[in-house]
Amino acid sequence: MSFASSVPLTLACARAGILAGWQGGPATSLAEFERYLVDLGRIEDAPAIVNLPARSAADDWGVPRLAMLERHRAPLVLSSVGDPSRMVERVHGWGGRVIQDVTTMRHAEKAIDAGVDGLMLTCAGAGGHSGFLTPFAFVPAVRRIWDGLLIVGGGIADAHGIAAAxxxxxxxxxxxxRFIATPESGVTGAHRDMIARVGMDRIVVSAAMNGVPANWIRDSIEDAGLDPATLPATRTTMPEGVRPWRDIFSAGHSVGLIDDIVPVEDVAESLIATLASLLPEAQWRQRLCELDEQWMR
Known part of the structure; x- marks a missing residue:
């Protein structure tokens, strides 16, 4: 969800000890893209993940941005939508690591064959272009074929969700x-307020906004003058002045667990405190240390 991504949000997450992702899409020029990379490069507490589609290794929009990532030696790149082989080759060339966003077993298998360093499983209930597989089957199935870094997303908003993942x-x-509903995110106040107000029953799946099925908040569709019940199955023309993501809001099923808009620092403190009561810290830290050793080889 590119409109939610912002440098202030990324910086706030990093300061709070959260591995933060930044979507390069909102940058309107190469100069702005590089300015963002300079800001992100100042993060000392944690590296940021820069999100670029796999096609960025070959298309006119992505090639110069990938070159900038190389100049700045971006440590982590989140790739999505397509074959990551060329992305892996480029990023590994400067010593970076590639994590591939996948929504199906076939996607996971192809990403592993391409040599990625980690997988992010986008499961049912995620905001934006969500997956449709339940994590209760998807995660264990991928674990059968992959022993590397595995990130799980989709409908997670609290420490209990983290523990389950x-x-x-x-x-x-x-x-x-959860992090869209923070003051640091790049969305409008109306988007934040709606996330804190609606329940998960107000989330609908539609491809009408941009041609790809995604999760949207029903109320924002109605506010834009559209009827969710009659939206076509393929991309349709939006009302004048209406732009998906900016004016029609995306969110995941976890809206049902979000009741307020609080700073990233407060979200992190709550997550850390509750997770400590659910899981022994030594258990999951040991696993991350093992993965770190694998990456250093």
Whole structure:
């Protein structure tokens, strides 16, 4: 969800000890893209993951941005939508690591064959372009064929969700919607307020906004003058002045667990405190240390 991504959000997450992702899409120029990379490069507490589609290794939009990532020696790149082989080759060339976003077993198998360093499983309930597989089957199935870094996302908004993701075989949990409802995110105030107000029953799947099925908040579709019940199955023309993501809001099923808009620091403190009561810290830290050793070889 590119409009939610912002440098302030990424920096706030890093300061709070959260591995933060940044979506390069909102940058309107190469100069702005590089300015963001300079800001992100100042993070000392934790590296940021820069998100670029796999096609960025070959298309006119992505090639110069990938070159900038190389100049700045970006340590982590989140790849998605397509074959990551060329992305892996480029990023490994400067010593970086590639994590591939996948939604199906076939996607996971192809990413592993391409030599990625980690997988992010986007499961049912995620915001944006969600997956549709339950993590209760998807995560263990991928674990049968992959022993590397595994990130689990989709409907997670609290420490209990993190603990469940780790219990299923994940190494890290990914949250998106929870961090949209923070002052640091790049969305409008109306988007934040709606996430804190609606329940998961107000989330609908539609491909009408941009041609790819995604999770949207029903109320924002109606506010844009559209009827969710009559939206076509393929991309349709939006009302004048309406832009998906900016004006029609995306969110995951975890809206049902979010009741307020609080700073990233407060979200992190709550997650850390509750997780400590659910899982022995030594258990999951040991696993991450083992993965770190693998990456250093």
């Amino acid at each position: 780790l219990a299923l075989g994940g190494d890290l949990a990914c949250m998106g919607t």
